[in-house]
Structure formats: C-alpha cells, structure tokens
Amino acid sequence: xxxxxxxxxxxxxxxxxxxxxxxxxxxxxxxxxxxxxxxxxxxxxxxxxxxxxxxxxxxxxxxxxxxxxxxxxxxxxxxxxxxxxxxxxxxxxxxxxxxxxxxxxxxxxxxxxxxxxxxxxxxxxxxxxxxxxxxxxxxxxxxxxxxxxxxxxxxxxxxxxxxxxxxxxxxxxxxxxxxxxxxxxxxxxxxxxxxxxxxxxxxxxxxxxxxxxxxxxxxxxxxxxxxxxxxxxxxxxxxxxxxxxxxxxxxxxxxxxxxxxxxxxxxxxxxxxxxxxxxxxxxxxxxxxxxxxxxxxxxxxxxxxxxxxxxxxxx
Amino acid sequence: xxxxxxxxxxxxxxxxxxxxxxxxxxxxxxxxxxxxxxxxxxxxxxxxxxxxxxxxxxxxxxxxxxxxxxxxxxxxxxxxxxxxxxxxxxxxxxxxxxxxxxxxxxxxxxxxxxxxxxxxxxxxxxxxxxxxxxxxxxxxxxxxxxxxxxxxxxxxxxxxxxxxxxx
Numbered sequence: 001x002x003x004x005x006x007x008x009x010x011x012x013x014x015x016x017x018x019x020x021x022x023x024x025x026x027x028x029x030x031x032x033x034x035x036x037x038x039x040x041x042x043x044x045x046x047x048x049x050x051x052x053x054x055x056x057x058x059x060x061x062x063x064x065x066x067x068x069x070x071x072x073x074x075x076x077x078x079x080x081x082x083x084x085x086x087x088x089x090x091x092x093x094x095x096x097x098x099x100x101x102x103x104x105x106x107x108x109x110x111x112x113x114x115x116x117x118x119x120x121x122x123x124x125x126x127x128x129x130x131x132x133x134x135x136x137x138x139x140x141x142x143x144x145x146x147x148x149x150x151x152x153x154x155x156x157x158x159x160x161x162x163x164x165x166x167x168x169x170x171x172x173x174x175x176x177x178x179x180x181x182x183x184x185x186x187x188x189x190x191x192x193x194x195x196x197x198x199x200x201x202x203x204x205x206x207x208x209x210x211x212x213x214x215x216x217x218x219x220x221x222x223x224x225x226x227x228x229x230x231x232x233x234x235x236x237x238x239x240x241x242x243x244x245x246x247x248x249x250x251x252x253x254x255x256x257x258x259x260x261x262x263x264x265x266x267x268x269x270x271x272x273x274x275x276x277x278x279x280x281x282x283x284x285x286x287x288x289x290x291x292x293x294x295x296x297x298x299x300x301x302x303x304x305x306x307x308x309x310x311x312x313x314x315x
Numbered sequence: 316x317x318x319x320x321x322x323x324x325x326x327x328x329x330x331x332x333x334x335x336x337x338x339x340x341x342x343x344x345x346x347x348x349x350x351x352x353x354x355x356x357x358x359x360x361x362x363x364x365x366x367x368x369x370x371x372x373x374x375x376x377x378x379x380x381x382x383x384x385x386x387x388x389x390x391x392x393x394x395x396x397x398x399x400x401x402x403x404x405x406x407x408x409x410x411x412x413x414x415x416x417x418x419x420x421x422x423x424x425x426x427x428x429x430x431x432x433x434x435x436x437x438x439x440x441x442x443x444x445x446x447x448x449x450x451x452x453x454x455x456x457x458x459x460x461x462x463x464x465x466x467x468x469x470x471x472x473x474x475x476x477x478x479x480x481x482x
Binding site: 005011012016018022024029032143148152 | 327329332333337340353361365440441444445472475476479
C-alpha cells in the first residue's frame with residue numbers, strides 16, 4: 001500500500017500551525033537597535049585605529065587591526081546577536097519628538113542623542129510592577145508623528161530592562177491634538193501590579209482605551225477575543241459604554257437603542273484577567289424601558305476603576 | 316541635546332520592524348527549527364539592513380531582509396553542524412519565559428520532520444508553502460534555477476509526507 005502524498009494545502013496548514021504562536025520578544029527592537037549602535041561604535045573605533053596604524057606606517061598592523069574589527073572586505077563582523085545580548089546592557093533608545101515645538105529634555109550622561117517631549121498624557125512614571133520600582137512609560141510614534149497609526153510603548157526600567165511594545169492607534173491627525181494618551185494606571189486585576197490604560201481613539205463623545213499589563217515580567221498589550229483590547233468609554237445621548245474594575249473581574253458595560261423607540265438594550269460582559277488576555281466569563285443583556293437619562297441606564301456607562309476617568313473630563 | 320541626524324532612518328527602520336519582524340521570525344523558526352537561533356538570525360538580518368541603509372537606499376528592504384534571513388539560516392545550520400562535530404555540548408542557559416515556547420516549537424512534528432529533510436528542500440518547501448512565494452522568486456532567493464526549485468519542492472513534499480505519516 002502506498003502512502004498518499006502530502007497535499008500542499010495540508011502542509012501549508014501544518015507549517016502555519018507550527019509557528020502561529022511565535023511572537024516577537026517585547027524588547028526585540030531595542031536589542032536590534034543596541035546591536036546597530038554596537039556595530040557603529042565598533043566600526044568607528046576600527047576606523048580610528050586603522051588611521052592611526054596607517055599614519056604610523058605599519059601596513060601589516062593596519063590590516064591586522066581591520067581584521068580584528070571585522071571591516072568589510074576583510075571579513076564580516078563576527079559578533080553574533082546572542083553574544084550581544086549577553087554583553088550589552090540596557091541603554092536608552094533614541095526616540096522621536098512628537099512635537100518639534102516642545103522643550104527638549106536633559107539626557108543622562110552616555111545616552112544617545114535624543115529629543116523627547118513629555119507632555120502630560122504621553123509620558124509618566126508609575127510603579128507598574130507593584131514592586132516599588134518606578135518605571136517611565138512613554139509613547140513614541142513610528143514614522144511620521146502626525147500621520148502614523150503605529151506607536152511604541154516604551155517602558156524603562158523594568159525587571160527585564162527596557163521594553164518596547166508596538167501598538168496601533170488612530171493617528172494624531174485624526175485624533176487632534178493628542179494622539180494616543182496614557183490615561184493612567186490602576187490595579188484593575190487586583191494582583192498587586194498596575195495595569196496601564198492608554199486612549200487609542202477618540203470621537204466626539206466616545207473614547208477607546210487599550211490596556212497594557214506586566215505578564216511574567218514582560219509588558220504586554222491585553223487582548224480580547226484575539227484582538228487588542230478596545231474599551232469604549234462614554235457615549236452619545238442614546239448609546240454609551242464603560243467598565244468597572246472594582247470587582248475581581250473586569251465588567252464591560254454598553255447600551256444602545258433597543259428594538260422599539262422607548263427601549264434600550266444594555267449589556268454587561270464579565271472578563272477574567274488571564275495573562276495577557278481578557279477572557280469572557282459571562283454575557284448579560286437587559287432591555288430597559290425609559291428615557292436616555294434613566295438612572296438605571298447610568299449603571300451601564302462611565303468608568304469605575306480606581307481613579308481613572310475619561311481624558312476629556314466630561315464623560 | 317540636538318536630534319540625531321539619522322533619526323528619520325531609525326523611524327523608517329522601526330516601521331520596517333513593526334511590519335515584518337514577526338513574520339520573518341516565523342520564517343526563520345521554520346528554517347532553523349528553534350526559537351533562539353531564529354531570533355539571532357532575524358536580529359542579525361535587521362542589523363545588516365540598517366547598516367546597508369546607512370550607506371545606500373534599498374529598493375526593497377523586505378526582499379533584502381528575506382534574503383538575509385535565508386542566508387543567515389544556512390550559515391546557522393552550517394555552524395550547528397560544525398559545533399556538533401567538534402565541540403562539547405554547552406551547559407544549558409537558565410530557563411526563561413520564552414524557553415517554554417522554544418521547547419513547544421521543538422516538539423512540533425512538522426518542525427521535527429523539516430529538520431530531517433535536506434536544507435535546500437526545506438528552504439524551497441517553506442518559502443513556497445508557508446511564505447507563499449512564486450517559484451521564480453524562490454529560485455532567485457536560493458540562487459538556483461526554477462527547475463531546481465521545482466525538484467526541491469517535489470522531493471521535499473514527498474519526503475515530508477513519508478516522515479509525517481511515520482510519526
């Protein structure tokens with residue numbers, strides 16, 4: 001009996017399944033950048049040594065110096081990424097200014113040339129891990145600061161050094177004047193750590209927040225049903241939402257017009273904090289008959305989570 | 316302090332990272348079969364791209380990155396062979412959070428099967444059926460003819476079929 005051939009579609013599924021869970025380390029970009037700077041420093045040192053050697057008239061010495069430093073033409077650099085990980089300590093990463101008109105900050109000696117701005121809401125210092133260690137959290141745009149929708153959340157220091165987490169948000173152009181804003185922190189999961197809430201979108205009346213959390217020492221963006229968390233906060237006259245972290249679980253509220261003119265459909269979803277995911281534990285729906293200002297409906301809107309409040313302060 | 320002159324390059328580079336790092340990491344995992352080596356390969360590829368961008372613009376940084384990943388994966392496998400032949404096994408590092416994921420990958424049947432076929436067959440099969448690249452592009456990446464790529468894919472597919480059936 002012959003074995004049926006492996007179908008290409010089946011192999012594609014197997015390959016995809018094998019690596020679907022492979023994700024980047026939170027600090028991978030920092031490591032690459034450290035590697036880049038390390039190489040640059042090595043090249044500059046080698047060029048200087050080469051010049052000195054040539055000026056001294058030692059051709060053979062110059063060749064040896066170049067070979068030692070892995071200069072192009074004489075062999076590639078040999079320092080592997082793994083070795084760099086072992087030898088290069090956490091170093092401040094170059095970041096981009098959000099607003100060229102904002103004041104520059106003083107830098108620690110030895111850091112790379114940087115111009116950062118830290119207006120309220122884009123940077124702050126909190127005890128994220130709940131261990132008494134203060135970490136500075138900064139949002140950095142990737143690419144054009146005005147139009148990009150890709151951003152990095154940079155947290156430093158943590159137990160594992162500097163960590164960078166990519167996330168997406170509405171661009172500054174579409175969310176003037178702020179772009180993504182750090183709303184604040186709260187021990188929403190009641191585990192002693194502090195969850196970080198970041199506003200990633202804002203309309204006339206509703207804000208959307210995402211959540212970052214330390215999981216096994218790694219800063220992770222929380223997910224809900226496989227997607228990054230987006231919690232709706234506030235709303236219009238007839239529809240709205242909010243959440244509460246007062247209990248052990250996260251309760252997410254929402255209400256919208258019902259099937260008839262005088263009814264509203266209110267929902268309450270309960271999520272468990274499981275690692276970097278919010279897992280749906282229960283879903284409740286209730287039809288409320290009454291006016292938009294009905295006190296019962298008010299239970300299905302707004303934020304009740306430590307001191308967090310909507311950034312516009314009017315919701 | 317003034318802004319670094321190559322700030323814009325770094326921002327473009329970050330965009331390149333955000334857009335492609337994870338997928339290239341997965342490609343490298345399939346080619347070299349373990350997470351730590353794959354991370355080294357992709358990290359090195361990104362560093363090389365950055366170095367190249369410092370001296371000249373790249374028409375297609377992604378193609379350059381992909382080529383670098385394939386080449387570096389080959390080098391990694393060659394080095395691994397040499398290490399196996401000539402060096403004592405090093406003491407394992409302390410387990411980290413990623414080690415579980417690494418072990419999980421190593422246990423995957425398809426990864427084990429990939430390790431047991433020829434390197435060229437593995438490259439061709441992964442680039443064709445996982446990266447979904449056309450044969451002509453794979454031929455260019457591997458530095459061989461399209462006919463050779465077809466041969467690698469055909470033989471790789473049947474060998475993987477046997478190995479997976481047996482497992």
